[in-house]
Amino acid sequence: MMKKYTIKNIAELAGVSKGTVDRVIHKRGKVSALALEKVTAVLNEIDYKPNLLARSLKNTKDYHICVVLPDYTKDAFWLPCYEGIVAAVNEFASFGVFIEPFFFHPNDVHSFVEVNKKVLELAPDAVLLAPLFYKETVGIINKYALKNIIVSKFNNQLEIENTKNFVGQDLFKSGRIAAGLLQMIIKKNATIDIIHVDEDFNNSIHMQEKEKGFRDYFDEIENSDYKIVTHNSKQSDLANNLDSIFSDSFTSDAIFVTTSKVYEVAEFIKSKNLNNVKLIGYDLLEENIQYLKENVIDFLIHQNPKKQVYLGLNYLVDFFLFNKEIPSKSLLPIDIITSENIDTYLEN
Amino acid sequence: MMKKYTIKNIAELAGVSKGTVDRVIHKRGKVSALALEKVTAVLNEIDYKPNLLARSLKNTKDYHICVVLPDYTKDAFWLPCYEGIVAAVNEFASFGVFIEPFFFHPNDVHSFVEVNKKVLELAPDAVLLAPLFYKETVGIINKYALKNIIVSKFNNQLEIENTKNFVGQDLFKSGRIAAGLLQMIIKKNATIDIIHVDEDFNNSIHMQEKEKGFRDYFDEIENSDYKIVTHNSKQSDLANNLDSIFSDSFTSDAIFVTTSKVYEVAEFIKSKNLNNVKLIGYDLLEENIQYLKENVIDFLIHQNPKKQVYLGLNYLVDFFLFNKEIPSKSLLPIDIITSENIDTYLEN
DNA sequence: GTGAAAGCGCTAACAG
């Protein structure tokens, strides 16, 4: 067990003052060659770890972080993100960090732009945002950059300059995972339908990436002939589309829904008693959990939105308070959820 | 956005001194009714959050935590635990917390006792331990308690008095999860073998709990007749036992291995070309990962030992530094791992 | 180029 050193100790050992030690440690210059040498000699001898609490205390500055995300009353997918924010607000308030959520309408570019304008005027220290709309995000991010506001993204991995980091999942892989799971529980060369359910198509890059991964998996299987058909459907047209998927001339063995709207498909399957149709989709919405427990949905893939937001905020806080580096990208594990392990995730 | 208040602010608002405010906040008494009233009035008005950095800085005490766990060179299961320790050591050293690992031999009660004796003499502030041996653990924990050393447990949930908390998983549930996964990929009323592979039987409560959950799941399925046979096998006898499981007169459709030694079974299955036998087991050991990727193992259940240790340590640190409460029990999510999502867990 | 000193917010010791 080694002794703990403070700046004062080092100053004494090197025969200089605390101020000089500090200048050396932070490379602030204005140090004579001799002093520099004496201090570095000591530093090399011992294992000095600055006391991060003290360092941060000195900096009595308050930090302000805004989170820009879709309104969870419009799309329940975003509810856990809000919970992540609430958790972070409580956790970090005691350290002088204020976190504030700002909501936009998930299908309305205009509200996205407006809300970002508002945030821009507030000039917080950092913004964590769900960049649903590519073009508009590019514009707004540049404005943030001009004001030296740090921007982090979560959930949607748009390749954009000037952002500090991204927290989310690898969507291609998540598509492959869905495919791997389905393959295990369906017969060889089955007929599979991919359904992209979304009100608008702002989510389309997301969904396409998942589809690519899904198809990639089945393409790799040798001597096989799975029939995979893709459908784009607005939520409102879904019933019609499903009717035709299960019409006399067609039928489906399994369905992969690329969004959290899988409960809509589950409802249809349950009502039509299509008990043999395998179903896989995304996210732990109330309705999805219900259908999972009833085994209408076989698997859910957990995108962990709460953790995404919390982690994104945590990175920023550690950066501000303790100068910790932020990784440019953190891809979270992709959790497979069944009716059996769901509870262990909900307890959290 | 609300203003941030300090003790000084409150003192001014209440017309008393900082000392008095501190006494009120910490209920240290020795405060006149009038002063008490004035201060509480102010506290009710505003939302005061003490600056935890400052509070902790004042307390210049160093904390010492010992982790007692099996030697990972004897059983690779414990390697990630060690990694969790290393991560925590680096993370928390800057806050004046020293964390030190102590290893015992996983099959040797004696070494467990000896190592705990050594730790006891060091008299750290807290001990995080993997309580492999029930009886001996009870004895040692009482000795820790006498010295006011906080004890936390991880991995093995022995019901023991005088411990601060437990981090681990619900083993019964993990057995059910294994069952649910197998059921999806085997034919109805298949023959299933449960194999408890372990050198000694110190792990037996662990394994039995998993078996209970596993059987519970199949018992619940109506109108079914799955044939489930349990085998206890030392690692050294495993080949013989497997030979008899797959002898002419018997055969198995699926195997559930209740420990991380599933790779031993995988090796057998691969060498005998038993391609149709489904296999599920525990933990992300190198060998297990290899067989998972080759699809010899169908599923692994991830017990997240690294996270268990890190979280256990994190609780202790937050308790020491910031007085955060420690939950008496935290059950981690039970992750389902396939050849497709394994990489997303390894990147971490 | 360097040291001395002040102060971040909180706690604890001490004098009154």
Place this chain on the structure above:
DNA sequence: CTGTTAGCGCTTTCAC
């Protein structure tokens, strides 16, 4: 019972 004061470790300002 209460106010003042010193000091945790670090940073920053200000004389010299």
